Amino acid sequence: MTRGFFITFEGPEGSGKTTQIGLLRQFFAARGIATLTTREPGGTHAGDKIRAVLLDKECGHLEPETELFLMLAQRSEHLRKVILPALAEGKTVICDRYFDSSMAYQGYARGINPDKVREIHANFLPGFLPDVTVFLRISPETGLERARHGGKKQLDRMESETLAFHQRVLDGYNAVAASEPERFIVIQAEGESAEISERIIKELLPRIQIAFT
C-alpha cells in the first residue's frame, strides 16, 4: 500500500487553520478519501496534557527551551503513535500545526536559533516533514481580533502574548516558507472562508497524488 499524504496547516492565531481544515476534510470526505485530522500541541492523551501546560496562562513565562522540549515531547508521541501509523495505512493526514510552529514560535519569536530548532527536530524525531504545508498568512492584528471575538471567554497563554511577539511569529513563518517554496502553499487568509478554501484546494490538488473517486 502506498503511504498517505501528510498535509499541515500553519499560521498565526486566528488565521483560520481550524476552519480551513474542517472545509478540506469535508472536500476529501465527499470524494471518499480516508482522512485523519489531528492537531498540535496534542493529538494523543499525553499530548493533550502537555498542551494544557503550554497554553495555561497561569504557567506565565516559560523558558524558551522548556517550551521547545514540551513541544518536541508531544510531537514525539503524536508522530510515532498517530501520524506515522495513519500514513502507513494509506490515510491522508491533516495536522493543525506541526514542525513549522516550533520554527516560528520557539525559534523566531522566542529567540532560539531556528537552525538549532531544525537540527533538534532532525536528531530526535524521524526528521519527518510534511509533504505539503498550507501557510495561512494574516496580519497579527486581524488574526488576534478574530481569535478574541471567536466566542472564547479567555485567551490562552500564546494568544495573550504581545503584538510584537505575534509579528515575530509571522516574520518567522514568512522566512520558513520562503526557504522551502517546494513544500509551502502560501495563502492570503483574509476574505470569505469558502473562497479561501477554494484557493487552497486549487493549489493543493496538483501537489498531491490522490486518486479521487
Ligand SMILES: Nc1ncnc2c1ncn2[C@@H]1O[C@H](COP(=O)(O)OP(=O)(O)O)[C@@H](O)[C@H]1O
Ligand atoms: N475567513 C474568515 N473570515 C472571518 N472570520 C473567520 C474566517 N475564518 C475563520 N474565522 C473565525 O475566526 C476565528 C478563528 O478561526 P480559526 O479557524 O479557529 O483559526 P485558527 O485555528 O487559525 O486559530 C473563529 O472564530 C472563526 O470562526
Ligand SMILES: [Mg+2]
Ligand atoms: Mg485553531
